[in-house]
Amino acid sequence: MGRKVCQQDHGQSRQNSNGHSNDHLFSTHVQAVIVQLSRPVLRPGFRPDARLWRGGIEGNFEVTISMYDASVGLFVPYLRNLSALLDKGVAYAEARKFNPAVLLGMRMAPDMYDLAQQIGEACRHATVAAALLADREPVALPVLEHDMAGLQARIATSIEFIESLPRAEINAAAERNVFFRLKNGTELPFTGRTLLLTFSVPQFFFHVTTAYDLLRHAGVELVKKDYLGRR
Amino acid sequence: MGRKVCQQDHGQSRQNSNGHSNDHLFSTHVQAVIVQLSRPVLRPGFRPDARLWRGGIEGNFEVTISMYDASVGLFVPYLRNLSALLDKGVAYAEARKFNPAVLLGMRMAPDMYDLAQQIGEACRHATVAAALLADREPVALPVLEHDMAGLQARIATSIEFIESLPRAEINAAAERNVFFRLKNGTELPFTGRTLLLTFSVPQFFFHVTTAYDLLRHAGVELVKKDYLGRR
Known part of the structure; x- marks a missing residue:
C-alpha cells in the first residue's frame, strides 16, 4: 500500500x-x-x-482538483493549441495557393457548424463557463466573421478575458448555482462543478476536436501533439 | 459578495x-x-x-473537484454515450441496408484512425487512466475487431472495469507519480492530476468526438445531445 x-x-x-x-x-x-x-x-x-x-x-487530506485548474487550466492551453492549429491551416492554404477562408467554410455534415463556427463555439463555451464561475459578465465577442485574422483575434480576446478572472472566485464556485443560457433563451441549471464536468468541458473539447478533424479532413498536416500541445 | x-x-x-x-x-x-x-x-x-x-x-474551505469525479465521473457517462452513438449508427445502416461494419472503416484522413480504432482509443484512455489512478493493472481488452458487437462489448467491459475501481485510491492519486506508456514504449511522467487534466481527459474527448464526427459525416442522424447525453 x-x-x-x-x-x-x-x-x-x-x-x-x-x-x-x-x-x-x-x-x-x-x-x-x-x-x-x-x-x-x-x-x-x-x-x-x-x-x-x-x-x-x-x-x-485529500488533494483534489481546483475549479480553476479544471476550467482556466484547460481552456487557456487548448485555446492556444486551437490558435496554432489555425496557423497551420493558413500555412497549408498559402503553400497550395488557395484562400484560407475556404477552410473556414468546411463542415462535417450540412447541418453541422463549419470550421469558423466551431472556433466560435470553443471560445463561447470557454468564456461563458469561466465567467459563470467567476460571477462576471462574459466578454463581448464580435459577430463571427469567416476570416482567419478575426478568428485569431477572437481566440486572443477569449484567452485574455479568461486569464483576467479572479482565481479565488472561480475556486469558490463548485457548489454555487449557475445558469447556462442557450442560444434559444433556455437556461440550464447547474452547480459550478456540474457545469464544468457535465457540460462546458465536454462542449469545449467537442469544438476544439471538430476543428482539428475538419483541418485534417482538408489535408492539413497535423499530428495529435498539435491538439494536445507541446509538453 | x-x-x-x-x-x-x-x-x-x-x-x-x-x-x-x-x-x-x-x-x-x-x-x-x-x-x-x-x-x-x-x-x-x-x-x-x-x-x-x-x-x-x-x-x-474550498469545495473542489475530486479525482474520482474528474475521471470515473467523466469516462463512464461518455462511454455510455459513445455506445448509444454506435447503436444509432447500426440503426442507420440497417435502415439503408448496408453492413454497419462499413461505418467502422471510415476515417477523417488516410493517416487517422478509423471509427473502430477511435472507439478503441476512447476505451484505452479511459481504462488506462482510471487504472493508473487506482494503482491497478488495466483490464485486458481483446484485439480490436471491426465488428459492432465486439466494440459494444469492449465499451461494456471498460465501463465495468472502471466502475469496479476503488474510489478512495483514485481520490488519493492527485499528487502520486504515474507513468503513461505509449504504444511505442515511451513512458510519459505525470502526477495523477496532470495525467487527467493535460492528457487523459483531452485524449478521451478527442476520440469520442471524432467518433461522433465520423458518424455525422456518414449521414447518421445525431444531435449534440447524443454526444452530451440526455440530462
Whole structure:
C-alpha cells in the first residue's frame, strides 16, 4: 500500500504561472488550526505537537482538483493549441495557393457548424463557463466573421478575458448555482462543478476536436501533439 | 459578495451512484479536528465552540473537484454515450441496408484512425487512466475487431472495469507519480492530476468526438445531445 499513499510535498507550495500557490487557502487555514492545537489543553498528559499534527492533518487530506485548474487550466492551453492549429491551416492554404477562408467554410455534415463556427463555439463555451464561475459578465465577442485574422483575434480576446478572472472566485464556485443560457433563451441549471464536468468541458473539447478533424479532413498536416500541445 | 460565497450543504452529504459520499474522507477528518478543538483550553476566556469552529473551518474551505469525479465521473457517462452513438449508427445502416461494419472503416484522413480504432482509443484512455489512478493493472481488452458487437462489448467491459475501481485510491492519486506508456514504449511522467487534466481527459474527448464526427459525416442522424447525453 506504500506507494499508493498520497505524495504531497508540504515544504514547497506549488506555484502556477501567475505566481499564486494552488493551495494557499488550504495552507493558510491549516496553519490557523495548528496554532489552536499547539496551545496546552487540560487533559492530563495530552500535549499536542504541532509538527505531528501538521503531518496528521495534511497527510490524511485529500488533494483534489481546483475549479480553476479544471476550467482556466484547460481552456487557456487548448485555446492556444486551437490558435496554432489555425496557423497551420493558413500555412497549408498559402503553400497550395488557395484562400484560407475556404477552410473556414468546411463542415462535417450540412447541418453541422463549419470550421469558423466551431472556433466560435470553443471560445463561447470557454468564456461563458469561466465567467459563470467567476460571477462576471462574459466578454463581448464580435459577430463571427469567416476570416482567419478575426478568428485569431477572437481566440486572443477569449484567452485574455479568461486569464483576467479572479482565481479565488472561480475556486469558490463548485457548489454555487449557475445558469447556462442557450442560444434559444433556455437556461440550464447547474452547480459550478456540474457545469464544468457535465457540460462546458465536454462542449469545449467537442469544438476544439471538430476543428482539428475538419483541418485534417482538408489535408492539413497535423499530428495529435498539435491538439494536445507541446509538453 | 454574498452570493459568491461557497454554498455548501453540510447537513446532507452528496451521494453518488454507488452510495459513497463524494467528500466522506474530508468530512470524517474535519470531525476529528473539531473534537480536539472542542476541549477546553487554558487561555482565559477562550472556549472554542464546536459549532462556530465547524462553520469557521468548513465555511472557509474550498469545495473542489475530486479525482474520482474528474475521471470515473467523466469516462463512464461518455462511454455510455459513445455506445448509444454506435447503436444509432447500426440503426442507420440497417435502415439503408448496408453492413454497419462499413461505418467502422471510415476515417477523417488516410493517416487517422478509423471509427473502430477511435472507439478503441476512447476505451484505452479511459481504462488506462482510471487504472493508473487506482494503482491497478488495466483490464485486458481483446484485439480490436471491426465488428459492432465486439466494440459494444469492449465499451461494456471498460465501463465495468472502471466502475469496479476503488474510489478512495483514485481520490488519493492527485499528487502520486504515474507513468503513461505509449504504444511505442515511451513512458510519459505525470502526477495523477496532470495525467487527467493535460492528457487523459483531452485524449478521451478527442476520440469520442471524432467518433461522433465520423458518424455525422456518414449521414447518421445525431444531435449534440447524443454526444452530451440526455440530462
